[in-house]
Amino acid sequence: MRATTIHGPGDIRLSEVPDPTLLEPTDAIVRVTSSCICGSDLWPYRGENPITEGATIGHECIGVVEEVGSEVRDIRVGDFVVVPFDHCDGTCVHCLAGVHSACVNLGMTTSGQGEYARVVHADGSLVRVDGVGDGGVPDPALVPSLMALSDVMPTGWHAAVAAGVKAGDTVVVVGDGAVGLCGVLAASTMGAEKVVVMSRHEPRQRIARDFGATHVVAERGKEGAAAIKEITGGIGADAVLECVGTGQAVGTAFAVARPGSTVGFVGVPHGVELPVGRMFSKNVGLAGGMAPVRRYLPDLLDLVLAGTIDPGRVFDLTLPLDEVAEGYRAMDERRAIKVLLQP
Numbered sequence: 001m002r003a004t005t006i007h008g009p010g011d012i013r014l015s016e017v018p019d020p021t022l023l024e025p026t027d028a029i030v031r032v033t034s035s036c037i038c039g040s041d042l043w044p045y046r047g048e049n050p051i052t053e054g055a056t057i058g059h060e061c062i063g064v065v066e067e068v069g070s071e072v073r074d075i076r077v078g079d080f081v082v083v084p085f086d087h088c089d090g091t092c093v094h095c096l097a098g099v100h101s102a103c104v105n106l107g108m109t110t111s112g113q114g115e116y117a118r119v120v121h122a123d124g125s126l127v128r129v130d131g132v133g134d135g136g137v138p139d140p141a142l143v144p145s146l147m148a149l150s151d152v153m154p155t156g157w158h159a160a161v162a163a164g165v166k167a168g169d170t171v172v173v174v175g176d177g178a179v180g181l182c183g184v185l186a187a188s189t190m191g192a193e194k195v196v197v198m199s200r201h202e203p204r205q206r207i208a209r210d211f212g213a214t215h216v217v218a219e220r221g222k223e224g225a226a227a228i229k230e231i232t233g234g235i236g237a238d239a240v241l242e243c244v245g246t247g248q249a250v251g252t253a254f255a256v257a258r259p260g261s262t263v264g265f266v267g268v269p270h271g272v273e274l275p276v277g278r279m280f281s282k283n284v285g286l287a288g289g290m291a292p293v294r295r296y297l298p299d300l301l302d303l304v305l306a307g308t309i310d311p312g313r314v315f316d317l318t319l320p321l322d323e324v325a326e327g328y329r330a331m332d333e334r335r336a337i338k339v340l341l342q343p
Contacts, residue, residue, distance in 0.1 A: 003114025009047030020118035025071035028122035058113025059085040060150040084293035090124030100292035144312025153311040155291040156182025162288035163239035163264030167191030175243030176204040178314040178338040188212025
């Protein structure tokens with residue numbers, strides 16, 4: 001099959017690689033009908049993460065089930081499914097506690113930007129999309145939002161859940177990438193009264209406002225923190241969503257959090273040192289981590305199908321899989337928020 005591979009910093013190619021096969025009786029093989037590039041894919045692309053030369057890359061996809069293992073009972077060949085990037089059995093002690101991303105038998109999508117993907121624990125992981133069109137194929141207008149459910153929308157939602165967002169809150173979102181924008185949408189959907197997005201890019205600001213942001217702060221560092229204090233009457237935010245993962249972003253998140261609040265963090269940490277002294281003296285907590293996508297997927301799918309949320313708006317560039325390298329360049333150069341790929 002054709003799949004995206006990484007060969008070094010900045011070196012993305014579409015290559016011929018072996019088709020995935022059923023390795024366990026709980027596996028499924030999904031024919032990918034849409035995939036995308038994640039902001040976290042840019043860490044290895046920029047040389048910030050170790051790279052195995054020639055490895056496939058990409059962990060977000062939706063598609064049609066082509067094969068299932070002998071022990072798969074709930075998912076059938078021909079089902080149209082959303083594939084969570086982190087696979088789980090749904091039965092271990094951590095899954096039962098709602099932390100599916102820490103499943104004792106955790107698996108990951110490894111060839112999402114390709115033509116086929118193997119999913120371990122098909123019954124525990126895959127979510128069928130019913131009644132979306134003839135033959136189970138979704139309306140093209142629905143595809144971007146279904147695609148967002150594979151990672152970014154549940155990740156933004158997880159940040160809001162971890163931060164304890166509730167109706168009437170003032171919420172600050174640090175980061176204006178796809179996850180941050182989905183965090184804005186999550187906080188607004190949960191009933192936050194004020195949602196402040198920290199963003200310096202006008203196209204992202206527009207989407208944030210459409211998603212429910214009431215304020216935009218373009219400043220960074222101390223100036224950004226001062227702007228937040230002014231918006232909140234000197235109090236700070238009731239909840240903060242950290243959706244970047246850099247030291248500066250984490251520092252800003254704690255600087256704008258009110259005493260007794262929680263920072264929900266979902267940005268993959270790079271070069272982060274926690275301000276433990278501030279956390280202690282202000283009683284500011286930290287919660288979050290890798291999103292347990294399967295925990296949130298059914299409810300978020302219902303919201304998408306009902307037209308209540310439209311997270312697919314974070315996709316502002318669609319390319320054929322043949323042009324995946326250009327998709328990486330566009331996101332790296334911030335010419336695109338998030339790139340949708342069509343095989």
